Amino acid sequence: MIEITSMSKTFNAGTTNENKALDDVSLTIRENEFITVIGGNGAGKSTLINCISGMYKIDTGTIQIEKEDVTPLPVHKRAKYIGMVFQDPLKGTVPSMTIRENLIIAYIKNQFHGLQLALNKKKDDMFREKLQLLGLGLEDKLNYKVGLLSGGQRQALSLLMSTIHIPKLLLLDEHTSALDPFTSEKVLKITNDIVTQNRIPTIMITHNMEHALQYGNRTIMMNRGKIIMGISDEEKKKTSVNDLIQKFSMQTEENAISDRMVL
């Protein structure tokens, strides 16, 4: 279980550009929970996952992963527990290296035995087996330079690399938004298979309301650095995209009214 308690993050504190991007956010992610996150531009979605991953240092609050307080750990130490796939297909892989070399880097991450030990036939078989599950024909291309792959293939590979050792938490920041609709669907389906088969607690940010409802077993909505609404698995099944847009408009309007009252 992952427990986030009262997490806040302000950018440019004490300056005229001060911006409270996360405002006292608490969130529990249970084993097997796949949470989709929606919200308008600047709502704080990426800041939420960047704070969880350790990319941004938080001002207040705690992050516990299976009862271990990881709040003081820097990003590279948290990487032992957390897998992450970014929006940009160029970010998660090394283009000048082959698929095999990229997978080896992911495989030896946080492990003491080095490259030598990782380079053997058994590993190749394991890599091929995992690549085959993606259904993209990459299992025959271990020697291909990753820079030659399409955006969708690279995102699928990033996903595989992030989950080659099952992480305690997987963070997906709009990881299909740079892909064409067909490829995006394909990568989402692969994501769903990997996440559900391995029961990986997951947070996925998306701007696509249909995907937010279709995937995962809980949806949360963010606005102005706060989680303003949660939709359970049961509710998701009964909610349409139009319902979701309506709920979002109502909630953001309520927030705007209460902000005006405070002012």
Ligand SMILES: Nc1ncnc2c1ncn2[C@@H]1O[C@H](COP(=O)(O)OP(=O)(O)OP(=O)(O)O)[C@@H](O)[C@H]1O
């Ligand atoms: N590194 C940063 N430095 C300063 N301000 C930042 C930084 N990162 C984010 N912000 C600000 O924090 C707020 C929340 O940004 P964030 O990227 O988390 O929103 P988001 O919900 O992911 O938006 P989008 O859907 O547009 O990606 C925004 O006002 C943004 O300008």
